[in-house]
Amino acid sequence: MEIDWNNLGFGYIKTDYNLRCTYKDGKWSDFEVHNDEYLTLHMASTCLHYGQEVFEGLKAFRGKDGKIRIFRMDENAKRMQSSCAGIVMAQLPVEKFEEAVLKVVKLNERFVPPYESGASLYIRPFMIGTSAQVGVKPAREYQFIIFVTPVGAYFKGGFKATPFVIFREYDRAAPHGTGTYKVGGNYAASLVPDEKAHAMGYSAVFYLDPKEKKYIDECGAANFFGIKNNTYITPKSTSILPSVTNKSLMVLARDMGMKVEQRPVPLEELSTFEEAGACGTAAVISPIQRIDDIEENKSYIFSPDGKPGVICEKLYNKIRAIQYGDEPDIYGWTTIVE
Numbered sequence: 001m002e003i004d005w006n007n008l009g010f011g012y013i014k015t016d017y018n019l020r021c022t023y024k025d026g027k028w029s030d031f032e033v034h035n036d037e038y039l040t041l042h043m044a045s046t047c048l049h050y051g052q053e054v055f056e057g058l059k060a061f062r063g064k065d066g067k068i069r070i071f072r073m074d075e076n077a078k079r080m081q082s083s084c085a086g087i088v089m090a091q092l093p094v095e096k097f098e099e100a101v102l103k104v105v106k107l108n109e110r111f112v113p114p115y116e117s118g119a120s121l122y123i124r125p126f127m128i129g130t131s132a133q134v135g136v137k138p139a140r141e142y143q144f145i146i147f148v149t150p151v152g153a154y155f156k157g158g159f160k161a162t163p164f165v166i167f168r169e170y171d172r173a174a175p176h177g178t179g180t181y182k183v184g185g186n187y188a189a190s191l192v193p194d195e196k197a198h199a200m201g202y203s204a205v206f207y208l209d210p211k212e213k214k215y216i217d218e219c220g221a222a223n224f225f226g227i228k229n230n231t232y233i234t235p236k237s238t239s240i241l242p243s244v245t246n247k248s249l250m251v252l253a254r255d256m257g258m259k260v261e262q263r264p265v266p267l268e269e270l271s272t273f274e275e276a277g278a279c280g281t282a283a284v285i286s287p288i289q290r291i292d293d294i295e296e297n298k299s300y301i302f303s304p305d306g307k308p309g310v311i312c313e314k315l316y317n318k319i320r321a322i323q324y325g326d327e328p329d330i331y332g333w334t335t336i337v338e
Contacts, residue, residue: 005117008152010282017107018147019100022130023090028144031100033107039145044132046139052129053184054083057281058244060105060121060148060337062112063325069334070123071323073101075244080125083181088138089127098335100125100146105337108148115324122151122282153283159316161289161303162203164219164278167193168295171210172220172239179210179239186241190220204278206291208267210239216265219288222280224265225249226273227311231259233273245279245319251331252318258311267293270300275309285316 003013019031046052056076061069077097084091101123105112113119125146129139153159170193173179173186193205204222209215216235218224223243225234232253234246250260270276276288287308290301303309308316321327322334 003111003150005113005119005150008113008117008119008150010122010151010153011149013111013149015108015111015148015150017104018145019104019107020143020145021096021100023142023144024140028090028092028096031103037147039143041128041130042132044134046129046131046133049133050129050136051183051185052087052089052139053126054080054087054089055124055126055182055184056080058101058123059281059323060112060123061323061325062115064115065325067325068105068109068112068121068337069323069325070101070105070337072244072248072333073098073335075247076125079182079242079244080127083183084127086178086181087183089129090142092127092144097125100144102335102337104146104148109337111148111150113150119150119152120323121148123148159285159287159308161287161306161308163201163289164204164206164291165197165200165202166206166208166291166293166295167196168208168213170205170207172207172217173210174239175209175211176238179237180241182241187221194220202292203286209237214267216267216270219278222278222283222286225277225279226265226270227275227309228273230257231261232311233261233263233265235265236262237264243280245281245284248319248333249279249285249315252315256314256318273300273302275312276300276302277312284319285312287312
């Protein structure tokens with residue numbers, strides 16, 4: 001199969017191998033290498049009925065030097081443990097998670113896109129409850145699986161500013177629910193508003209806090225940040241998934257001489273931002289052109305010409321340079337696949 005590296009979407013392309021291990025009788029098995037894309041599951045598995053499913057997303061990048069780098073996999077490992085704890089699943093040790101990531105990338109290294117394509121290898125680890133149960137309680141057995149697929153830009157526009165929309169009638173997660181965990185159910189809740197937003201010509205839905213609808217939450221599959229007065233501001237909330245990319249951008253912003261604030265951000269503060277963006281592993285940074293509040297017949301405009309703001313572009317270039325190895329990784333964020 002010939003892959004057009006320069007025109008990859010954010011979809012699924014079959015690669016050579018995936019890895020799997022199981023949790024049974026209180027311990028994890030060794031990894032098994034599979035080339036089959038399908039799973040055999042008991043029809044009463046808890047993942048199929050009670051939502052015991054967690055997942056992660058991270059990326060591997062091929063540098064100009066030909067080396068393959070993985071970005072901050074320890075953070076994804078810890079976040080997956082947090083998600084597992086949040087819905088009472090067995091936790092995979094950090095070192096076992098890292099072993100799986102390195103192994104699956106090495107096995108599929110021919111699928112890591114070339115440096116000049118700007119594409120990357122998306123890594124998807126996930127875990128499911130597999131024991132058969134009809135009562136609502138945690139599974140006794142789990143399966144951890146990790147696969148990879150080459151991807152291009154998450155948003156169709158790539159790195160350019162796009163419009164977002166506020167829908168007050170939808171919530172991504174409950175105020176003290178599973179919003180801070182990376183579980184499938186949170187994404188199921190976003191499908192209807194996402195479809196609606198896309199049909200109206202928007203990139204994504206901009207969620208307000210589920211309790212009062214007074215504060216900014218996040219942009220569906222990404223965290224929000226706003227820039228004003230040389231300050232990087234990002235929301236603090238009990239229903240936001242903590243983004244590894246956002247965590248990294250906060251460090252980079254500080255090191256660029258900016259102030260960083262993580263706090264509740266009232267909706268009306270949108271009108272004071274000079275720039276705004278959505279950030280996450282999939283999109284890295286997606287600059288926001290404007291946010292339309294249809295109900296209030298109001299638009300918050302950050303980029304009248306559709307071009308990314310200066311700070312957004314600086315942060316984007318900086319994080320990408322570290323990910324691809326164009327700049328020294330002074331933070332110890334990348335791991336080279338040997």
